[in-house]
Structures are given as C-alpha cells and as structure tokens.
C-alpha cells in the first residue's frame with residue numbers, strides 16, 4: 001500500500017477525531033486482557049484499546065512518519081470499513097469506532113495517526129451468515145495472544161465464549177461491544193431468505209395451477225365426449241313403437 005504521505009502536511013489534533021476501521025479481536029494468553037491486531041499493515045502487532053502507534057518496520061521514529069507507512073489507519077466513515085469486511089480476507093474482523101488523537105496525516109479516505117482510543121466494537125457476521133453475538137477462540141493467534149472470532153449462539157454451541165460485555169470489561173471498561181443486528185436494525189439476509197421463500201411459493205403455486213388446469217382440460221374433454229355421445233344417440237333413436 002502506498003499512501004501519498006509526502007504530499008500532505010502533518011497535523012496535530014488536541015480534540016479527538018472520529019474514525020472507523022477493521023481489526024481482529026485478541027485475548028491475552030492468561031485471559032486477563034484484550035487487544036486488537038491490524039488486518040493489513042502490522043498484522044503481527046497487537047495494540048490495546050488505548051494505545052500509541054509504533055513503527056511496525058522496527059524503526060525508532062515517531063509515527064506517522066513522512067518516510068514510512070507505519071502508524072494507525074482509519075477511514076473517516078464506517079461505510080468503506082463495512083465494505084472491506086465483505087472481502088473473504090477480512091471475514092472474522094470486527095468494526096472498530098475509534099477516537100484519533102496526537103499527530104496525524106490525512107489520506108483520501110481517512111487518517112494515519114499516532115494515538116488511538118477504541119470506543120466501540122461491532123461484532124458483524126458469524127461464518128454461517130447469522131449476526132454474531134459472542135467471541136470464540138479462532139484457533140490461531142500470535143505470541144502471547146489468541147485470535148478471537150465473532151460467532152452466533154448456534155455455532156458457538158457449548159464452546160467457551162467471551163461475551164461482548166466480558167470483552168468490554170477486559171478492554172478496560174471503556175469499550176462498548178455491539179452486535180450487527182442492534183446496529184443495522186434488520187438483517188439483510190433475513191430479507192433474502194424471505195424473498196427466496198416467496199419465490200419458492202410462486203414456483204409451487206405455478207405447478208399446482210398447471211396441474212389444476214390439466215385436470216380441468218381432462219374434465220372438459222370427457223364432458224365434450226359425453227355430450228357428443230348423447231347427441232349421436234338422439235337422432236338415431238328411432239325405435240319402432
């Protein structure tokens with residue numbers, strides 16, 4: 001990723017600026033603390049709910065540097081972050097709403113900056129398509145950290161899980177965890193299933209109508225035959241009497 005950092009002036013904000021980004025939720029090895037890992041740059045680094053950026057390339061300069069692509073990144077709006085969450089590589093990531101402070105640089109759709117506070121975490125979808133409600137161990141992680149994955153109650157089964165409130169508490173009590181259903185109001189997949197059922201019903205009704213029509217045609221054919229037979233009998237019925 002190449003950001004046009006050299007062309008934009010460095011800025012400093014005393015007032016926190018809002019931002020949105022994707023991240024993977026993490027739980028420390030002893031289960032006493034939470035963190036987040038980046039989805040692109042700095043994937044291996046885990047940051048806390050309130051943290052300062054470090055150079056992920058190992059340099060000692062302060063972030064964000066004009067000559068380096070390190071630092072925290074965020075979008076100005078939730079939309080691009082939600083769009084990114086649809087890509088297969090980012091399934092399992094959660095949507096963070098962050099407050100940006102300290103030194104920052106602007107890029108087309110967001111900011112690259114030095115200090116961040118995570119305000120809220122939205123869990124998004126379970127792998128099965130339902131809205132996720134809890135966090136489970138994904139089976140992967142990095143040194144000292146287990147990577148968590150958002151799952152729905154059905155898929156969680158009897159696996160040990162961390163609730164949204166639990167995650168918020170372990171994050172220092174300043175992070176609110178929400179589920180997609182609460183945030184989005186309705187599940188678009190629910191509508192999809194509904195319209196699929198409606199389409200299915202139309203197909204079934206269509207088949208039944210075709211069957212009824214065939215039966216009516218058959219009845220009409222037999223009525224016609226009987227009528228014709230009756231008509232044939234009448235003129236020829238000249239019995240002597």
Ligand SMILES: [Zn+2]
Pocket residue numbers: 054055056057059061065068069070071
């Ligand atoms: Zn750097």
Ligand SMILES: [Zn+2]
Pocket residue numbers: 126127128129130151152153154155156
């Ligand atoms: Zn599920």
